[in-house]
Amino acid sequence: MDKSNKNFTPVRLHLELTDAYLSDYEKRMLNRYGETLTGGSISRDILIPSDMPLHNLHYAIQKLFGWQNAHLRKFQLPDPVFQKLTGGMVKGWSDLVGTLFQPPSEAESDLFWDEDYKSGSIHTWLRKKYTGPFIYKGTLEQPEIAKQDMKEMLNYFTMIEVKESFTDYLERKKQNPDTEMRTIRKAPLVELTLAEMRSAFTLEGDVENLLERLEVDKVIAAKAEEIQDNKLFPVTDELIYQYDFGDDWTVKITKYEDCADLLHRNLIDQEELAEAEAMVLDKHKPVCIHKQGISVCDDVGGLSGFANFLGTIYESEDRLEKSEMRAWAKSLGWSAQKVSVKTLL
Secondary structure (H helix, E strand, O other): OOOOOOOOOEEEEEEEEEOOOOOHHHHHHHHHHOOOOOOOEEEEEEEEEOOOEHHHHHHHHHHHHOOOOOOOEEEEOOHHHHHHHHOOEHHHHHOOEOOOEOOOOOOHHHHOOOOOOOOOOHHHHHHHHOOOOOOOOOOOOOHHHHHHHHHHHHHHOOOEEEEOOHHHHHHHHHHOOOOOOOEEEEEOHHHOEHHHHHHHOOOOOOOOOEOOOOEHHHHEOEOOOOOOOOOOOOOEOOEEEEEOOOOOEEEEEEEEOOOHHHHHOOOOOHHHHHHHHHHHHHHOOOEEEEEEOOOOOOOOOHHHHHHHHHHHHHHOOOHHHHHHHHHHHHHOOOOOOOOOHHHOO
16 A cells, blocks of 8 residues: 555554543453453554544544443543643643643534534444544634634733632631631732632633644654653643543543554454555544454443443343343443444444
8 A cells, every 4th residue: 555645644542441440340340241351441442544633533432432422522631741731820821722722712612513413323423523534613723713712811810819728718717617718819810820710710611621623643642752842742642531521431542653562462463454554544534453342331420330330231130120221221322242343433
């Protein structure tokens, strides 16, 4: 396959759906019935076109793990990376709005500009969203508009009263029930820490949310690739995708320079890899090359809830409960049927 005529190349990503608070029982159920090795996570290894934005990767992740695109989502940096970039200050964050972070007025109607699903197969609809050519049509994420939005916010909050922490206030209130919250200082918004800003008022979106128009390959560095301090991109060696803030699904995303580890462990062979690379180039779409763990479903209570769901439908002695749980999951598109890696996307 001649790659020279393409303006994109295949890029390998590892996606790991995790939960740090799984109980031993939940891990055992995921291991026993969820087709995972350790019971601690469900993972997917994929090849994506190098020009794929975060926005379109979202739709691929939905299909890869079995969700129905029914809840809010966000892409963020690991906290140490975010703190290093911003210094924990409003100015550090605001300087990167429009370049890396979403503007403060990011509205759902703008972020979800292409949420046009009405009926029919959700899988067919998702497939169109993660297949190129990729065009981002959201307005507020355009650099000039985002930066202007940030400027207007800073100009509006010319002076902010910084209150003491609620913890300090409660301690004083124990001694004096009539005490009121203290104002520590007054300062322009741009001079505050992000913690002080968050305590002063609530933004529409999270300050840590990444621009979804950014290309995945440019944002994230491959394993063992050096991240240079004098350049903004790549900015991290790990991305965090969160979906359904109630169930709190968390997918950690890493990039590899190649698939040597998968080949070495005999999880894929050269012929399969070549076929997958050709598919990425010919169809301008991502391809799954390895999976560990079955698909999950929406509204089940995160990975913990899904593990308990598996325990119920396979080990409960209550036949009615097992039947009702299976019917409920089926209504959300879940199936226990094995799916070929090649047809997952």
